[in-house]
Amino acid sequence: MSDQKKSPLNVTRRTALKTLAAGAGGVAAAGLLPGLGGYSQLHSAEPIKIGFQVHRTGIGAAYGRWYDRTTQACVEKINAAGGINGRMIEIVAEDDGTDPKRGAEVVEKFASQHNCDVSFGTLFSHVVYGSAPRAGELKMPYFVVSEGHHVASGALNRYTLQPGITDVKSQVEAMAPFIAENLGKKVTMIFPDFAFGHDHRDYFSAAFEAKGGTILEKIAIPPTETSFTKYFPKIPRDTEVIYHVMVGPAVLTFVKEMGEFFGPSKPEIFGFIDSLEAVDIASPGLEFLEGTYFWEGNPRYVQEEQSEFDKAYREAVGVDENGASVSDAKDVSTYAHMFGCWETLHIIKRGMEAADYKGPDDRTKLIEAVEAMSDMPHSMEHPQGAKRFNGKTHQTFGHQYISKVTDGKLVLAHTTSIEDTLYEDEVDYTQQSF
Amino acid sequence: MEFGPHFFLASLEGAVNAAVLALMAVGLSIVFGIMRVVNVAHGEFFMLGAVIAWWISTLAGGHPAVGFLFALIAAPLIVGAIAAAADHFVLRRINYDPERTIVATIGLLYVLQQTTLMTFGPEARPVEAPFNKRLALPWFEKTADGFSMYWPWGLSTTSYKLAVIAAAVIILIGLWLFMTRSRIGLIMRATQLDREMALAHGIPVDKVYALVFGLGAGIAALAAVLIVPIQQAHYLMGHDPLLLSFIVVIIGGLGSIPGTIVAAIFIGMSDGIISVFFSPTVAKIIATLLVAFVLIFRPQGLFGKRSA
Numbered sequence: 138m139s140d141q142k143k144s145p146l147n148v149t150r151r152t153a154l155k156t157l158a159a160g161a162g163g164v165a166a167a168g169l170l171p172g173l174g175g176y177s178q179l180h181s182a183e184p185i186k187i188g189f190q191v192h193r194t195g196i197g198a199a200y201g202r203w204y205d206r207t208t209q210a211c212v213e214k215i216n217a218a219g220g221i222n223g224r225m226i227e228i229v230a231e232d233d234g235t236d237p238k239r240g241a242e243v244v245e246k247f248a249s250q251h252n253c254d255v256s257f258g259t260l261f262s263h264v265v266y267g268s269a270p271r272a273g274e275l276k277m278p279y280f281v282v283s284e285g286h287h288v289a290s291g292a293l294n295r296y297t298l299q300p301g302i303t304d305v306k307s308q309v310e311a312m313a314p315f316i317a318e319n320l321g322k323k324v325t326m327i328f329p330d331f332a333f334g335h336d337h338r339d340y341f342s343a344a345f346e347a348k349g350g351t352i353l354e355k356i357a358i359p360p361t362e363t364s365f366t367k368y369f370p371k372i373p374r375d376t377e378v379i380y381h382v383m384v385g386p387a388v389l390t391f392v393k394e395m396g397e398f399f400g401p402s403k404p405e406i407f408g409f410i411d412s413l414e415a416v417d418i419a420s421p422g423l424e425f426l427e428g429t430y431f432w433e434g435n436p437r438y439v440q441e442e443q444s445e446f447d448k449a450y451r452e453a454v455g456v457d458e459n460g461a462s463v464s465d466a467k468d469v470s471t472y473a474h475m476f477g478c479w480e481t482l483h484i485i486k487r488g489m490e491a492a493d494y495k496g497p498d499d500r501t502k503l504i505e506a507v508e509a510m511s512d513m514p515h516s517m518e519h520p521q522g523a524k525r526f527n528g529k530t531h532q533t534f535g536h537q538y539i540s541k542v543t544d545g546k547l548v549l550a551h552t553t554s555i556e557d558t559l560y561e562d563e564v565d566y567t568q569q570s571f
Numbered sequence: 572m573e574f575g576p577h578f579f580l581a582s583l584e585g586a587v588n589a590a591v592l593a594l595m596a597v598g599l600s601i602v603f604g605i606m607r608v609v610n611v612a613h614g615e616f617f618m619l620g621a622v623i624a625w626w627i628s629t630l631a632g633g634h635p636a637v638g639f640l641f642a643l644i645a646a647p648l649i650v651g652a653i654a655a656a657a658d659h660f661v662l663r664r665i666n667y668d669p670e671r672t673i674v675a676t677i678g679l680l681y682v683l684q685q686t687t688l689m690t691f692g693p694e695a696r697p698v699e700a701p702f703n704k705r706l707a708l709p710w711f712e713k714t715a716d717g718f719s720m721y722w723p724w725g726l727s728t729t730s731y732k733l734a735v736i737a738a739a740v741i742i743l744i745g746l747w748l749f750m751t752r753s754r755i756g757l758i759m760r761a762t763q764l765d766r767e768m769a770l771a772h773g774i775p776v777d778k779v780y781a782l783v784f785g786l787g788a789g790i791a792a793l794a795a796v797l798i799v800p801i802q803q804a805h806y807l808m809g810h811d812p813l814l815l816s817f818i819v820v821i822i823g824g825l826g827s828i829p830g831t832i833v834a835a836i837f838i839g840m841s842d843g844i845i846s847v848f849f850s851p852t853v854a855k856i857i858a859t860l861l862v863a864f865v866l867i868f869r870p871q872g873l874f875g876k877r878s879a
Contacts, residue, residue, distance in 0.1 A: 195807075198693030359851065363802050363811070367584050367847040370577045374724055386695030386805045397705050398725050421635075421699050 237267025585843020824875025
């Protein structure tokens with residue numbers, strides 16, 4: 138600290154001397170040289186700015202609210218423990234309206250207006266698709282928390298990484314054997330009609346057919362749709378299992394109308410919790426879900442064998458044992474996804490520490506440091522469970538959870554291993570130049 | 572699902588659409604017919620109705636029917652009052668100039684939408700239906716020994732959806748009686764026919780305009796209260812109904828209430844049926860195409876009178 142206090146004084150004195158000696162020409166030089174001399178020391182006291190692309194409005198708003206809370210809680214924890222390389226984290230949050238075009242503009246603002254070191258936080262896959270190319274052009278590291286397969290598929294660029302949350306392809310590959318062995322062989326899929334839903338459609342059907350199952354019908358629904366009964370007659374009569382994943386503001390209507398459609402003669406139902414993220418399972422009209430299964434990225438309800446890490450993480454973010462806000466039991470979290478923000482921020486921290494990150498010039502060093510990461514143990518930094526990061530594909534892999542609705546709560550029924558979720562590399566980003 | 576039951580289900584869904592659309596579009600049509608104001612903010616009054624219904628139902632507590640009934644009465648009144656105030660403070664100040672009212676109501680649209688976003692928030696919030704029983708529906712098939720009845724999988728509706736259709740019919744009949752049989756209705760129609768003459772006969776046209784604008788918005792709010800237990804309240808929910816209402820009003824003939832109702836039933840039903848058999852996008856394309864044809868071949872709308 139004493140060094141930092143001294144340096145501005147030195148600068149002023151030297152500037153003054155040079156100005157006096159060299160006159161007008163010296164002013165420019167003096168302005169430049171001491172500026173360079175004092176740069177690193179001054180800069181070390183400056184905060185590390187993380188641009189947070191958040192879905193405050195639009196169809197992703199419920200996720201955005203909880204991504205924000207998780208991010209704030211995590212930054213508070215990291216800063217209280219001394220920040221990154223002695224520098225505090227400052228979150229610069231900008232609403233992207235869950236809109237791809239706006240998303241790219243937000244990334245642009247982070248780079249040119251706010252001078253952020255990195256950008257982070259996007260969930261909806263169409264926004265990632267819209268923003269990642271711009272992040273690559275601006276050479277801005279872009280840490281997404283999206284689940285989409287877009288990163289590992291090789292469609293994006295070396296500046297885009299997804300180290301804190303698993304992707305749809307690995308999730309569904311781990312679900313396919315469970316569904317084929319426990320629920321049935323004839324599946325009808327219902328999914329949102331955009332990149333994220335198409336990942337489900339393509340990778341689940343491939344994985345499920347490899348297990349000897351058949352996909353009878355694939356029903357795509359626009360994510361902005363508000364009424365759903367008109368889609369359900371497309372479900373073939375001999376369907377044994379409904380596989381559903383839905384997003385957007387009308388998810389509760391979707392699940393409710395599905396229940397009304399089937400009535401007492403429902404098939405087996407396997408859903409991705411996305412269909413009910415931020416929605417209370419005990420809402421009226423959802424009673425028919427009793428006994429059905431859900432994929433969960435992270436179990437919403439406190440389970441019997443709760444880890445100490447989950448307990449501390451829940452407390453830090455302010456989530457009660459039912460997965461709702463501690464201050465409002467009706468404000469249900471997006472628990473299956475938001476841990477990704479917490480884990481990603483810790484990875485950015487570790488990456489910056491390993492790269493001895495000083496400023497935007499070290500961005501490529503940061504990416505290389507993250508690419509060098511591999512196994513991450515279950516810890517306070519990774520409360521959802523252990524992870525295995527693949528530096529070549531920029532994608533992390535981890536445990537997946539399957540829960541059964543029992544007495545109106547989600548009770549963990551099966552946990553997959555990390556090995557269940559692995560697939561062959563489709564890209565090697567480390568071969569791309571910066 | 573086989574064609575017969577599938578079509579039946581599609582028609583039921585379409586009828587719910589049509590019922591809500593008819594109410595919404597009649598509100599738009601009354602405002603245009605009497606005031607010659609193209610109210611672009613009409614969808615936001617619909618949205619406000621749903622949001623206020625949510626707010627009232629959470630305040631009320633107890634049995635869901637209590638909150639819902641209260642919302643059914645209060646939400647249209649509150650929204651109507653907001654609209655009447657908007658008429659008084661905005662539209663009257665610009666003398667109902669056609670171009671300027673469009674811009675003003677666009678402004679109103681954003682003010683209402685963003686205020687809701689800032690207060691109510693961006694989430695979709697449910698309102699519990701006062702009653703909601705699933706009704707399985709039978710279908711007939713021809714067998715060797717004549718027709719027999721069976722219960723196809725998934726062919727069902729809910730008691731609440733049927734109630735929405737019934738309520739819309741009752742409200743529309745009530746509105747028609749109000750416009751044709753009551754004194755206020757007579758005054759409104761007089762104002763519609765000739766504003767100057769109505770003024771000359773001592774009709775307080777300013778008050779009539781405020782009332783009409785409030786009534787139009789109130790009907791939209793009422794439609795929203797009816798639909799919100801099926802759909803949930805959300806700050807962007809006014810957009811699609813607004814678009815469909817304009818389609819309906821243009822096809823039916825601007826300012827013609829019977830035309831609006833016929834067009835609403837047609838567009839609502841076809842939207843439901845085409846969405847089920849093809850896709851919702853195709854339904855929107857066909858509706859928009861229809862508007863184009865109506866504008867080319869019958870610009871005054873199916874039931875509209877050619878203006879002099």
